[in-house]
Amino acid sequence: MIRSIGKTVFTAAAVAALLSAPAWLAPPAAADETCMSPYMAKITGQEDFVYVWTLGANGIGDESDKLVTIDVRPGSASYGKVVASLSVGGQNEAHHSGFTDDRRYLWAAGLDTSKIFIFDVHSDPAKPRLHKTIDDFVSKSGGVVGPHTTYALPGRMMITGLSNDKDHGGRTALVEYTNEGELVATHWMPTKDDPRGAEVGKVADGYGYDIRALPRRNVMITSSFTGWSNYMMDFGKMLADGEAMKRFGQTVAIWDLHTRQPRKVLDVPGAPLEIRFAWGPNHNYAFTTTALTSKIWLIHEDAKGEWQAEAVADVGDPSKIPLPVDISISYDDTELWVDSFMDGTVRVYDITDPFAPKEKYKKVIGKQLNMLSSSWDNKRKYFTSSLLARWDKRGDDNEQYFKAFDWNGSELVHKFSIDFTAEKLGRPHQMRFGAYSLYGKRADLPTKAEPVHHAAAKIE
Amino acid sequence: MRRLAPAVTATLFGILLGGPALAGDVDQRALDRVKAPPLGLPPVAIPAGDPVTAEKIALGRKLFFDRRLSHNGTISCAMCHVPEQGFTVNELATAVGIEGRTVRRNAPTVLNAGYQRSMFHDGRDTSLETQVLAPLVDRNEMGNPSLGYVIAVIKGLSDYAGRFEKAFGQPAAVAPLGRAIAAWERTLLAANSPFDRWHFGGDASAVSDAVKRGYALFSGKAGCTVCHTVEDDHALFTDHQFHATGIGYRNAYATSPDDPVRIQVAPGKYIVVKRRDLGPISEPPPADVGRYEVTLDPEDRWKYKTPSLRNVALTAPYMHDGSLATLRDVVTFYNVGGIPHPGLSPVIRPLGLSHAEIGDIVAFLESLTAGNIVELVNDARSIKVGNVGD
Numbered sequence: 051m052i053r054s055i056g057k058t059v060f061t062a063a064a065v066a067a068l069l070s071a072p073a074w075l076a077p078p079a080a081a082d083e084t085c086m087s088p089y090m091a092k093i094t095g096q097e098d099f100v101y102v103w104t105l106g107a108n109g110i111g112d113e114s115d116k117l118v119t120i121d122v123r124p125g126s127a128s129y130g131k132v133v134a135s136l137s138v139g140g141q142n143e144a145h146h147s148g149f150t151d152d153r154r155y156l157w158a159a160g161l162d163t164s165k166i167f168i169f170d171v172h173s174d175p176a177k178p179r180l181h182k183t184i185d186d187f188v189s190k191s192g193g194v195v196g197p198h199t200t201y202a203l204p205g206r207m208m209i210t211g212l213s214n215d216k217d218h219g220g221r222t223a224l225v226e227y228t229n230e231g232e233l234v235a236t237h238w239m240p241t242k243d244d245p246r247g248a249e250v251g252k253v254a255d256g257y258g259y260d261i262r263a264l265p266r267r268n269v270m271i272t273s274s275f276t277g278w279s280n281y282m283m284d285f286g287k288m289l290a291d292g293e294a295m296k297r298f299g300q301t302v303a304i305w306d307l308h309t310r311q312p313r314k315v316l317d318v319p320g321a322p323l324e325i326r327f328a329w330g331p332n333h334n335y336a337f338t339t340t341a342l343t344s345k346i347w348l349i350h351e352d353a354k355g356e357w358q359a360e361a362v363a364d365v366g367d368p369s370k371i372p373l374p375v376d377i378s379i380s381y382d383d384t385e386l387w388v389d390s391f392m393d394g395t396v397r398v399y400d401i402t403d404p405f406a407p408k409e410k411y412k413k414v415i416g417k418q419l420n421m422l423s424s425s426w427d428n429k430r431k432y433f434t435s436s437l438l439a440r441w442d443k444r445g446d447d448n449e450q451y452f453k454a455f456d457w458n459g460s461e462l463v464h465k466f467s468i469d470f471t472a473e474k475l476g477r478p479h480q481m482r483f484g485a486y487s488l489y490g491k492r493a494d495l496p497t498k499a500e501p502v503h504h505a506a507a508k509i510e
Numbered sequence: 511m512r513r514l515a516p517a518v519t520a521t522l523f524g525i526l527l528g529g530p531a532l533a534g535d536v537d538q539r540a541l542d543r544v545k546a547p548p549l550g551l552p553p554v555a556i557p558a559g560d561p562v563t564a565e566k567i568a569l570g571r572k573l574f575f576d577r578r579l580s581h582n583g584t585i586s587c588a589m590c591h592v593p594e595q596g597f598t599v600n601e602l603a604t605a606v607g608i609e610g611r612t613v614r615r616n617a618p619t620v621l622n623a624g625y626q627r628s629m630f631h632d633g634r635d636t637s638l639e640t641q642v643l644a645p646l647v648d649r650n651e652m653g654n655p656s657l658g659y660v661i662a663v664i665k666g667l668s669d670y671a672g673r674f675e676k677a678f679g680q681p682a683a684v685a686p687l688g689r690a691i692a693a694w695e696r697t698l699l700a701a702n703s704p705f706d707r708w709h710f711g712g713d714a715s716a717v718s719d720a721v722k723r724g725y726a727l728f729s730g731k732a733g734c735t736v737c738h739t740v741e742d743d744h745a746l747f748t749d750h751q752f753h754a755t756g757i758g759y760r761n762a763y764a765t766s767p768d769d770p771v772r773i774q775v776a777p778g779k780y781i782v783v784k785r786r787d788l789g790p791i792s793e794p795p796p797a798d799v800g801r802y803e804v805t806l807d808p809e810d811r812w813k814y815k816t817p818s819l820r821n822v823a824l825t826a827p828y829m830h831d832g833s834l835a836t837l838r839d840v841v842t843f844y845n846v847g848g849i850p851h852p853g854l855s856p857v858i859r860p861l862g863l864s865h866a867e868i869g870d871i872v873a874f875l876e877s878l879t880a881g882n883i884v885e886l887v888n889d890a891r892s893i894k895v896g897n898v899g900d
Binding site: 141143162163185187188189190193195217218219277279281282283284286290291293294296297300319320340342343368369371392439440441442444445447 | 582583584588603606610612775790793826827832835898899
């Protein structure tokens with residue numbers, strides 16, 4: 051049963067205000083990812099569900115990509131269980147997802163087919179349903195392939211591409227849609243040939259990956275990965291292919307948030323991936339990690355107002371290519387969490403001094419590790435295993451899991467795990483949180499776990 | 511030289527930024543090329559009863575660039591034959607197919623494909639018309655469940671309405687599908703290179719002295735023309751035969767888990783691992799026995815077709831598996847006599863070339879880039895890439 055409890059939503063601006071408030075005003079007892087768009091509504095209270103955008107895997111269940119919903123409400127009879135599974139059809143290289151600013155819809159993209167599945171998560175947060183599918187992204191965008199990050203701006207979704215339809219290489223664009231799913235514009239990444247007004251460093255590869263915004267500095271930042279041919283192919287084959295390995299991103303681009311114009315291209319070699327801005331009101335910096343060179347980079351605004359990039363720490367032993375993939379920053383800007391794929395390890399860095407991160411904790415989560423989601427209060431951590439369909443490990447090392455831990459400030463305490471192979475679901479990738487409170491609702495906790503129906507998505 | 515020279519690249523971009531030429535003009539120029547091939551090429555053999563027409567060329571080009579013709583709408587012929595990359599792919603040693611599946615071999619260029627007597631590195635097909643159909647239904651390439659399925663897809667696309675009828679006088683079907691793509695590919699005649707203008711045109715200023723020295727070595731001391739043949743009035747630089755260089759043999763037998771693999775992690779920065787380290791993140795490498803897979807004759811194990819050398823500076827990386835990155839690497843490979851093994855082609859032997867002589871041969875090879883390559887890229891890009899939702 052769902053009841054109305056009034057809307058208790060606040061935004062990042064409110065969060066920033068709280069953080070700058072007197073010490074007696076503790077950080078909110080809120081729960082949410084710390085990597086979300088600052089334009090997005092935040093949740094008060096415990097997150098209710100984790101939505102896991104999951105790749106279909108051959109020989110596993112229906113082999114289809116699907117949105118899997120996991121109940122994480124303490125006290126629920128279905129706590130730690132899958133409560134919904136919604137198959138969208140095909141293997142689209144399900145990868146990242148993101149909410150609209152009103153947090154009513156989840157846009158989940160496929161890096162291969164370039165389809166974007168828009169799920170309604172507000173009508174029944176326990177059971178998302180497919181609202182709309184964008185299957186003409188490449189055609190409408192003018193040739194952008196591989197929608198990756200779906201990032202909320204006011205009334206808009208800014209989508210990073212990874213590739214293009216001319217050569218399946220890394221040159222790509224940002225593609226802007228309305229929340230309703232109508233194309234607004236395609237903003238091509240700056241290149242050496244066409245810098246589009248940006249100041250360019252050693253290179254301007256025109257590659258894309260992640261995007262984040264810092265509205266109070268009118269800044270948007272993008273990172274750079276690689277094109278379709280590389281992210282789709284067998285990982286070992288690619289590493290041994292000298293030509294393929296020349297085609298990885300070497301840049302972070304600084305954009306004017308309001309005009310969508312690139313301002314500067316910074317040299318960040320080694321494939322910079324996820325971007326996380328600090329939350330403090332005077333913290334004008336973001337972190338990223340380079341997957342191939344295993345470094346933490348600080349992207350910061352200097353005293354002259356110029357944005358700079360600086361490698362500030364190694365992740366593990368770079369000579370063993372641990373491959374840092376996902377990162378998460380704590381609400382108070384004191385911890386940076388870094389997942390690395392090859393060694394299956396999460397490392398926690400003290401970033402009190404952002405120019406000198408210090409590793410203070412590490413733990414092996416599994417034989418492979420990819421995504422990480424943190425509650426806003428830094429107390430709950432969720433992990434998934436899959437990187438890309440053909441980059442995941444083979445044989446016994448191919449563990450596919452969702453794992454939940456509590457973080458007590460000094461160690462991770464295991465709460466529960468779900469084996470996505472045993473449950474015949476597939477390869478779990480990115481996680482996003484859902485909660486009834488976002489929509490002025492509250493549901494009674496179930497007293498009995500119901501069996502999961504592996505539903506087929508149908509637009510209603 | 512592995513990529514387009516900067517000057518060529520700039521020219522390409524300059525022309526392309528100016529927008530595609532009018533479709534009719536492009537088709538007419540393509541027809542003109544077939545009627546009068548550029549300097550250095552012989553006449554093009556046109557299948558009896560199937561003349562090349564503007565309608566067939568235009569339809570073939572459209573089909574070639576249409577990603578909707580793969581099972582999930584992601585791969586067109588052009589994704590592995592990229593115009594700006596020598597109508598092959600410079601960015602991969604071996605091709606990547608639908609859903610990222612592994613294709614065993616380096617994508618060959620489509621330039622001058624109309625002169626090939628057999629198709630694919632192993633020569634398993636005999637005409638362009640049938641060759642172009644194979645990738646459509648190859649599970650690892652475009653992945654369609656059947657040719658009938660492809661025809662049904664085409665018939666369902668409104669922008670193809672009437673196109674087959676106009677070009678072939680019949681609705682879309684398997685045979686005209688192959689004939690259309692073959693018709694366009696036959697127009698991709700790429701010659702009138704600096705070498706052609708010198709060697710066949712008599713313009714002594716068309717090439718440098720290094721090129722002339724290189725050609726003398728190529729056709730003399732190094733003996734390259736035994737396989738990469740040159741005729742009196744034209745040159746295709748291929749004997750159309752199959753030879754074992756040892757690379758296929760090495761891939762089958764002469765690798766070790768302890769072999770070093772040098773991985774570039776950033777420009778100028780490498781990490782060396784052992785082959786075994788890649789095991790947990792690699793599918794088992796597919797076997798490749800070359801021409802033997804067609805003939806089942808053990809004498810043909812690890813033999814591959816002699817490629818043309820025209821436009822070779824644009825088509826890196828080299829060899830059937832893309833294992834050699836530069837033209838200097840290739841000449842050096844032959845200079846040491848390939849990889850000795852029982853099936854090694856008898857014409858491959860240590861050449862005794864000096865470092866300078868290798869440089870001269872490379873200069874000669876670089877002189878084989880067609881003078882009309884920009885026109886061909888422009889022709890290719892005169893059509894919009896076909897995508898779902900068009």
